[in-house]
Amino acid sequence: MGTALRLSLCGLILAAPLAALAWCEAPRKLEQVAADDFRAGLARWRLEAEDTRAVVTAQDGVLDIATPAGLSLWWRPHLSGDYAIRFTALALPAPASAGPHAGRLSDLNMFWNALEADGSEPHPRSGRFAGYDTLPTYYVGFGANANTTTRLRHYTGSERRLLTGYADGSTAEPGEAPMTPQTRLHAGQPLTVEIVSRRPTAADPVHLRWRAGSNELFTRADANARLHGWFALRTTASRLQIRDFQILQCR
Template sequence: MGPAVRLPLCGLILAAPLAALAWCEPPRQLETVAADDFRAGLARWRLEAEDERAVVTAKDGVLDIATPAGLSLWWRQPLGGDYAIRFTAVALPAPASAGEHAGRLSDLNMFWNALEADGSGPHPRSGKFTGYDTLPTYYAGFGANANTTTRLRLYDGRERRMLAGFADGAIAEPGELPMNPQTRLHAGQPLAIEIVSRRPSAADPVHLRWLANGHALFTRADPQPRLHGHFALRTTASRLQIRDFQILQCR
């Protein structure tokens, strides 16, 4: 696997207001087709944890993730069509088991529209981040690298391609914008996440929207978009709480 590379920022829109991003227009409507209220365990998810000390629970309306190392939590149901994923996330200090990373805020990350190169669903992996380098997918890392980067990537099965991002100071790659309050995690503060995946059209070529608290941090209008596959929450050396997980279809 070669180093991550960067794609041009074609089709990128940053921090557009939610009102400008209507994508499910009448007569179609958004309908909730699946959800998890986190009151009945993890039956709808598949856990891949690099460290056996990771603790993941789903009860009393909260998915609680506390992990000292890499962890992915895959929604078992594949997604396709024009859909949105919505949930609320809260970042808390990483657990003591994270060692030198204990207490940090970091890594509200996710994969989506992930499929193996042969079109099958993602096969089980160890939870180590580099193990996913061969998995074609989109990836967003919000507040990653100890809350110093927020980036959108495309994995094509051979390399991890930077599409767009925000980063602090010396770690910024060419073309990245500076981090700002909208692109950082804030301890204990709820963050509403929405991912939109839709078929592009001549009138609206944007197929990907990634929003945080109503602000579209990333949008894409790529010539060969990924439009279906699997979703996973991803993190490392962190503690996250997730609530109100929903999948909506535009029908």
């Protein structure tokens, strides 16, 4: 397995899109507190790969993930407070090593606010998807199952609870909406992803926002929200390229 990731950290105030500013009310401002331009090593990421043929490289500002099986890439720092994660993702055909899944577009996925049941950092796992079933976390699978589902789940530690989602007819669960062009991956088309985690207020009880491009696909206003923890990129039998990874805080 080849791995060469590069990272840089900065603390500059970021000029944010209006959509992001809506959840960060004045007088507070969005401030970039961490970033990875994929030019300075793997120090802040932890890799879990199910198959040793997985290849993760970072050069010229691009994190390139090509894997025949399950893979998770954990951002090492703990995240808390009112924060957002932003990055740009591009899906490409899965590598030849994926065997019967070679060539498919699938699985731009992520865990966030993940904590073990005792509140500690997620312990190392094999990269096999079922190994995360006991990890309390939020999870989005965008274009999963060969680009036929896009779902938001809450892992409670004892079950993978479907909160809401989109699916093609034969794979749809009760209450899910049909898949649309906005909920699918498109080969070679960059997509900006934003995850917002914030403390709910009386004026705005929404604590979770998940956006793909200009489309806010998921929001939640739960009484017992998960508001801190760890983040991971997650995929399987796929190829993804990630750019411009940022952590922002509303301060």
